[in-house]
Amino acid sequence: DLALDVTRVRRDFPILERQVHGKPLVYLDNAATSQTPRQVIETLDHYYRHYNANIHRGLHTLADEATAAYEQTRDSVRDFINAADRREIIFTGGTTEAINLVANSWGRANLKPGDEILISQLEHHSNIVPWQLLAEQRELVIRVIPVDEQGALDMSAYRDLFTERTRLVAVNHISNAFGTINPVREMAAIAHAHRALILVDGAQAVPHAPVDVRHIDADFYAFSAHKVYGPTGVGVLYGKAELLEAMPPWQGGGEMIRTVSFDAGTTYAAIPHKFEAGTPPIAEVIAMGRALAWVDDIGIAMIGAWEQKLLRHATERMMRIDGLRILGTAPHKAGVISFVVDGAHAQDIGLLIDQLGVAVRTGNHCAQPLLQHFGVEATCRASFAAYNTLEEIDIFVEALERVIGMVR
Numbered sequence: 001d002l003a004l005d006v007t008r009v010r011r012d013f014p015i016l017e018r019q020v021h022g023k024p025l026v027y028l029d030n031a032a033t034s035q036t037p038r039q040v041i042e043t044l045d046h047y048y049r050h051y052n053a054n055i056h057r058g059l060h061t062l063a064d065e066a067t068a069a070y071e072q073t074r075d076s077v078r079d080f081i082n083a084a085d086r087r088e089i090i091f092t093g094g095t096t097e098a099i100n101l102v103a104n105s106w107g108r109a110n111l112k113p114g115d116e117i118l119i120s121q122l123e124h125h126s127n128i129v130p131w132q133l134l135a136e137q138r139e140l141v142i143r144v145i146p147v148d149e150q151g152a153l154d155m156s157a158y159r160d161l162f163t164e165r166t167r168l169v170a171v172n173h174i175s176n177a178f179g180t181i182n183p184v185r186e187m188a189a190i191a192h193a194h195r196a197l198i199l200v201d202g203a204q205a206v207p208h209a210p211v212d213v214r215h216i217d218a219d220f221y222a223f224s225a226h227k228v229y230g231p232t233g234v235g236v237l238y239g240k241a242e243l244l245e246a247m248p249p250w251q252g253g254g255e256m257i258r259t260v261s262f263d264a265g266t267t268y269a270a271i272p273h274k275f276e277a278g279t280p281p282i283a284e285v286i287a288m289g290r291a292l293a294w295v296d297d298i299g300i301a302m303i304g305a306w307e308q309k310l311l312r313h314a315t316e317r318m319m320r321i322d323g324l325r326i327l328g329t330a331p332h333k334a335g336v337i338s339f340v341v342d343g344a345h346a347q348d349i350g351l352l353i354d355q356l357g358v359a360v361r362t363g364n365h366c367a368q369p370l371l372q373h374f375g376v377e378a379t380c381r382a383s384f385a386a387y388n389t390l391e392e393i394d395i396f397v398e399a400l401e402r403v404i405g406m407v408r
């Protein structure tokens with residue numbers, strides 16, 4: 001049996017022992033942020049107790065140790081997403097900053113008025129707004145890849161959207177709002193056939209499925225540590241080396257230069273450092289490395305398979321609730337269930353179910369265009385991680401039934 005040892009997994013998460021309103025915590029808001037295993041917490045603690053120092057500059061022992069651990073994470077990330085070269089891994093503040101980096105560096109250097117960018121109806125605001133800002137500055141055209149009624153991308157419409165002016169496709173790998181898994185490898189091949197690049201927002205994919213940026217043939221790939229059992233404030237931009245090398249710096253400051261002169265001008269460091277201006281989140285980068293090692297230890301395929309089991313069980317039980325409608329029913333989806341209930345506001349469900357110890361997300365999930373398309377302002381969303389159990393799903397569904405009975 002391929003079942004994940006969830007009892008063992010749960011032992012690594014001290015927060016799962018806490019109570020909320022006198023009830024055991026059932027944490028089902030993993031698409032917003034995942035909880036942190038003690039190994040990651042200990043890595044942060046160990047850093048500040050033993051070798052806190054600024055990196056890449058000091059010659060002293062602490063600086064050496066911090067630099068080595070920081071750069072070690074670059075190798076771990078390279079390995080984790082199967083990039084060809086460690087110089088293709090840029091540390092950022094998260095997915096949002098990674099996308100803004102591409103928009104501001106690659107976008108400003110390469111896009112001209114009338115050029116076109118394709119984004120999908122499924123995008124998180126962080127993969128919409130940076131392109132809108134750039135479109136305003138550069139007079140670009142943004143076209144939207146539509147979704148079908150199940151919340152899957154319409155691939156034939158996608159093919160039809162390309163024109164001579166299409167320069168970039170920006171799409172998520174897995175939708176945070178609906179859980180839809182997008183065929184990004186196929187989408188990349190189509191983009192490349194039209195000589196366009198593809199940026200993949202992998203914030204919801206890296207925690208739930210094996211990701212291979214070379215197999216996908218992504219030009220850029222972004223994710224955040226805090227959704228994959230790591231700390232907040234740090235993430236990754238992967239970019240193909242030849243693209244990154246040709247791109248101008250975005251943020252200027254220390255670390256990203258080779259020489260600075262008032263007379264002779266400034267020259268820039270080679271990649272990846274060209275894109276890492278200032279003191280980075282050193283402790284967090286190192287702890288992200290530990291988080292990825294933790295995931296490797298369990299096995300990402302094992303985690304994904306377990307979450308599919310949770311998804312099936314939850315979906316089956318929820319479909320039996322009268323008046324409950326699940327939004328996002330694509331055949332390929334990850335452990336995310338977005339739903340609305342007749343006669344009950346999402347907000348009320350969220351607040352009341354919290355009283356029973358269950359944490360779900362309510363609102364628009366930073367995907368207003370998607371929710372508008374489906375004619376709703378808010379949904380409740382339950383999303384799963386490695387430490388969730390079938391018993392927790394039962395507690396959640398029973399709590400949901402109780403809450404619906406109260407508000408109707």
Ligand code: PMP
Pocket residue numbers: 031032093094095096097124126127172174175176201203204224366
């Ligand atoms: N894209 C997707 C698909 C996401 O789920 C999120 C986080 N909800 C983001 C981007 C933004 O990530 P961050 O806030 O960590 O920058």
